Amino acid sequence: MLARTSPGDTCFPTDVLVEILLRLPPSARRRARLVCRLWRDVVDERTTEMQSRATVLLWHAASTIAYVVDDLSSSSTGSYSLLWSGRQQLVGTCNGLLCLCDDGGDITLVNPATRETLPVPRRPPCAGQIFGEDRRWHREYNFAYHPTTGRYKVVHVPCSFNRVRDAVHVLTLGDEAWREVPAPGNKRCNLDGGIVSVDGVTYWVTDGGGTARIISFDLDSEHIAVSATSLPFLPARHNDYSLTEVHGRLGVIVSNPAGMMQAWVRNKEGRWICRYTLACPMHEIPRPHFAYGEHFLKCEGQLLYAYPRQGALSPFGSRLASNIVQVNHRDRGVLVAKMNGVGWRFNYRTFAHVKTLEPLGIYMRPQKCASIC
Numbered sequence: 001m002l003a004r005t006s007p008g009d010t011c012f013p014t015d016v017l018v019e020i021l022l023r024l025p026p027s028a029r030r031r032a033r034l035v036c037r038l039w040r041d042v043v044d045e046r047t048t049e050m051q052s053r054a055t056v057l058l059w060h061a062a063s064t065i066a067y068v069v070d071d072l073s074s075s076s077t078g079s080y081s082l083l084w085s086g087r088q089q090l091v092g093t094c095n096g097l098l099c100l101c102d103d104g105g106d107i108t109l110v111n112p113a114t115r116e117t118l119p120v121p122r123r124p125p126c127a128g129q130i131f132g133e134d135r136r137w138h139r140e141y142n143f144a145y146h147p148t149t150g151r152y153k154v155v156h157v158p159c160s161f162n163r164v165r166d167a168v169h170v171l172t173l174g175d176e177a178w179r180e181v182p183a184p185g186n187k188r189c190n191l192d193g194g195i196v197s198v199d200g201v202t203y204w205v206t207d208g209g210g211t212a213r214i215i216s217f218d219l220d221s222e223h224i225a226v227s228a229t230s231l232p233f234l235p236a237r238h239n240d241y242s243l244t245e246v247h248g249r250l251g252v253i254v255s256n257p258a259g260m261m262q263a264w265v266r267n268k269e270g271r272w273i274c275r276y277t278l279a280c281p282m283h284e285i286p287r288p289h290f291a292y293g294e295h296f297l298k299c300e301g302q303l304l305y306a307y308p309r310q311g312a313l314s315p316f317g318s319r320l321a322s323n324i325v326q327v328n329h330r331d332r333g334v335l336v337a338k339m340n341g342v343g344w345r346f347n348y349r350t351f352a353h354v355k356t357l358e359p360l361g362i363y364m365r366p367q368k369c370a371s372i373c
Helices: 014-022 026-032 037-046
Strands: 055-060 065-069 081-085 089-094 097-101 107-111 116-119 141-145 152-156 167-172 179-182 196-198 201-206 213-218 224-230 241-246 249-255 261-266 272-278 295-300 303-308 325-327 334-338 348-353
Touching: 065 334, 089 141, 089 348, 097 141, 141 196, 196 241, 196 249, 201 241, 241 261
Parallel strands: 272 325
Antiparallel strands: 055 065, 055 348, 065 081, 089 097, 097 107, 107 116, 141 152, 152 167, 167 179, 196 201, 201 213, 213 224, 241 249, 249 261, 261 272, 295 303, 303 334
């Protein structure tokens, strides 16, 4: 078979294209998918990391340990495996890389598959700030990837538990210094609402003055904007909603006045569409990600359950006429993880994870990248 990127291009064997693409680092291969349909198909079908199915990374904040839940199907045995253990808190994951924060100002990237670690330059302190004063700093950061540029970025949003900050700080992986981007002032970010990145944009929420507005930070242009669209509705308490990503789109989990959890997804036109209605407390919905492929997750105590998204085709939950998946108190999903130990109820987070062999050394001078035995 001959490879052709466009009608006027010279043809060459597809096997040659495969060999060329396999010599590229994983991040470059992901960008190569954007060239044309053929290149996308070759990368998806002939490279290992694109064939890998995303698994659930289960993070236990109290013990700073990451586990992987491999099986969400009805045949799951409820087992999970250790992925990473350390002393830092997890900020987020991208393409198999972990971003960790020691809550004292230091950020480290980790590839659990290769055991490489990469410390990144320390962010300059804000005015009047002392490093190490806040043990919850990891919640002010986000680790993101831009699918077009192929660049990884660490973003620190302008928010605090006890003060207002008016600038975003961003570091592109491989750069030596952070950049400061002015942000809309006099608006306190609600960290309980979470920070998520979707398709090259990082989002967080301000909820001052009785309204909640979504702030967006474009990872390519590094432009900050205040969304004209507010949340579907503003709950009475600031911890009764949380941003999330649902199947490649920005979503939000909100506790409605009836005490039900609803997951809303913002469509291409910027309107909120309700997709899930779940009868459970807020802490039983895994954050920041609860939807994985054809399943979504719910946690009850130390038990993590998976429910098929197509409720009408399964004995779990139901699908309403308006295309909303509904789960009531009697519905039970498939047990996919029984979390041993203490402190799980309010101390866990879930992320999507795909194993990668991408070397971290390409993003920094060789002497700055370490390998853990």
